[in-house]
Amino acid sequence: MSNKGELKLVEKEYVVGLIALPNAGKTTLFNFLTGSRGYVANWPGKTVEVYTGFVESDGKKVKLIDLPGIQSLHTLSKEEELTKEFILGKKYDALVLLVNIESLYRSLYFVLQVLEVTNKVVVAVSKLDTAASRGIKIDVAKLEELLRVPVVAISSLKNIGIKELMDKIITVAENKHKGKGKYKLNYEILEEYISKLMAMGEERGIAVRLIEGDSYLLDRINQDKRIKVEELRKEIKKRLGMTPEEYIARVRYEEVERIVKQSVTHTERLTKGKTFGEKFDDFILSNWVLGTLTLLSLTIAGLFVIFAINTGFPLNWILDNVGLSNWATFIENYNLGGLISLGFSLLGNDLVKPLMLMLNAPAWSIDLVINGIIAGISAVLSFVPLVYMINVFMAIVDDSGLMARTSVIFSKISRIAGVSGKTIFPIGISIGCNVPGVLATRILEDDKERYRVMLALPFIICQARLIVMIFMLSAFIISPLLQTSSMLFFYLLSFVMFAIAARLISTIKTYRSEGEELAVELPPYHSPSWKVVNWISWDRSKSFITKAGTVIFPASIVLWLITHIGMHGYTTIPAQSLGYVLGSWVIKVFKPMGINDWQLGLALLSGVMAKEVVIESLAIAFSTDNPIVAVRALHLTIPQTLSILTFIMLYVPCIATLAVIYSETKNLKFVLLNLFTEISLALVASYVVYAALSLLPL
C-alpha cells in the first residue's frame, strides 16, 4: 500500500496552459476535456480567476490551466496580462494555442507571436465541424510543416481530434516532437537590431518584443538596456519612416497570408446566399433605430424574466397597475429571493429562537443570532439564484455573438459617458440590482474602463431604492402627476449622475483609457452550448458566495452591533443605541433643508446595509409597526421629500455592492473613492434639488 502512495507522489504531472483569442472555443474545450470538474480559483497574488482541471491520457496526468482569453500581447486588462505573463514565464510543459477557424488570420498572427517566445506549443484548430459550411479545408500536415510544432484540427462539440490533441500535448511535454528546428520569422531590415539586443543577452523572442515597444517588458529591464532599446527604436523609425511595431506587424501579416495560402483551400460554401446571422446583422446594423430597439427589447425581455423570477420586480408593479393586485402580492411573496428569506426567517424564529430560549440563552445572543448572523447568511444566499441566472444570461449573450453587436449599437449613446456599448448590460442589470451589475462589468475588456463603470454604476437606481422612492412619494405627495414625474426625474437623474461620475473619474490618469472609440470584432453567431453555459455560471456563483459573502456577512453583523449596542450595553431601544448618536450626527448634513430627525439619520445609516431597511428602520426608530405612520411622522414638505429622496437614490447603494466592488478589485482605496464620490455627489444633488424646488411655488 505504502509503495503505491509513494509512486503517486513521484508521478509526473504535466502543466499545460490553454491559450486563445476570445471566442476561439477555449471554455468549450476545457469543459469537454475536464468533464465539468475543473475548479476556479484566484491566480496566486492576483484577483484574476483561472480554471484548473486534470486530464488523464494513457496513464499520463495533465494539469490543464484555462487562462483568460487574450486579444493581443498589447494587453489592456489584468486578465490579459496574466495570460501574457504565463506565456513569457515559461513555467509549463506545453501550451495549447487554439486557432479559431472562423478567424484564421488573427489567430495565426497570435500564434506567430507566441512561437517567437516558445516552441513548447501544440496548435489546435478549433470548431472543425463548421469548416465545411464555411467553405474551407485545412491542410494540417502543411500547417505543421510551416509552423514546426504539432498541429491538430478539433471539434470539442463533436468530439473530433481530441485524443490526438492529448497525444500531441504529451509529445511536446516530453520533448519528443521531431520537428525541423524552431520556427523563425525573418524580419529583414530589423534583423541587425534584433542581433544587437541578443548580443546584450536577450532571447530572440524578447528582443523582437522589445523592439516592438512592449511596455510590459520595457518596465522589467534595467535602465541601460531600456535606453538602448529606445535609441534603436528611434533609429528604426527614422530609417523606415514607420514605427517598428507597424513594420513588425506588416511582416507578420505577410507571413500569415503565405501560411493561409499554402494550408487553406476554399471549397464551395454549403449555405448559399446570406446566412441567417448575416441577414440579422444587415437588419440591426443598417438602421440605428431598428437596431437599438431590437437589441434593447431582447435585453429587457431577458432581464425582465430573470428579475421577475428572483425578486418579483417589475412584474409585481405591472400587475398592480393593471388591477391584478392579488397576483402582484403572490409574486411579491413567492419569488425565489422571497422564498429564501422566508426560509431563513422560519429557521430563525421557529427553530433557533425556541431552541435558544430553551437553553436559557441571554436575550442579546438570541437577537444577534437571528437578526445578525442568520439574517446575514440569508442576505448572501438570497443573491445566489439571481447571480446564477444573470451569469447564464451573460454567458448566452456573450457566446452567441450578440454581445459584440450590442457593443456596436449602443456605442453611440454610451460614448456620452465615455464607456463602450457593452456597458448597457451592467447598467440594465443594475436597475434590478447593483450586485450582479458590478459582477457583469467583467465583460469589459479594458480594466480602466471597468473601474470607471464600477465607480459610476452605484448611481443606477435599483429595485430596493425604487421601493423607498414609491413609499416616500406616496406618503408626502398626493398628486399622481407629480408622483410620476418625480419618479421619471429620479431615473433620469441617476443616468445623468452615471455619466458625470464616469467622466469625473477619467480625469484621474490611472483610470483614463487610450482610446474610447468603438473597435470590435463581430464573430459569427453561434447557438451556445447549454452544458458549458450552465457549468460556468454555477462556478461563478459559487465563487460569489465565498468571495462576496465573506464581506457581506461580517458587515451585516457590524450593522447589527451599531443598532443594538449603546452606552449601557445591549439594547432593543434604538434611541439608546450607538445608532442614535450616529443618526443625530448624520442628519446634521440636512439641517439647511430644515430636517432634524435623528430617526431619519439612523435610517440613512441602516440604508448602507440595504435600502429595503430604510423604511423598516424608520418604523423601529419611531416605535411603530406601521411603516407609513413612521414615514409620515417625519412631516416632510414636498421640497424636503424630493431632496432627501435624491440623496437616498444616489448615496451608497448597499454594503453588498461595495463588497463585490472590493472582491472584484481587491483595492480598498478604490472602494473608498467610490464611497466618497457617491456621498458627495448625492449631497450636492440633494442641495441643488432643494434650492431649485424652494424657488418654485409648490
Added chain:
Amino acid sequence: MQTLAEVEEGKSVRIVEIMGGYGLMSRLLRLGIIKGAVVSVVRNRGPVVLRFGDSIFAIGRGMAMKILVEEVVR
C-alpha cells in the same frame, strides 16, 4: 485619397495612413488592422463594418474618419 468613412459599401481599399495618436493606432493594432492592410467595407451607415481577412470588424465613424485609404482595383 479618401477616408474610410467615405468608402462605398462593397468596395475594397488599402489603408494608407492612420491619423491620430498612439491610442487609436494601438486599438486598431490589437485587432490586427494596420497600415497597408486591404479591407473591404461591408456596411457604411453609422459604424463602419469591414472585412479584413476572414474576420468582420466594426469601428466607430469618428475613428473611420481618421483613416486614410486608397481604392484597390481588382
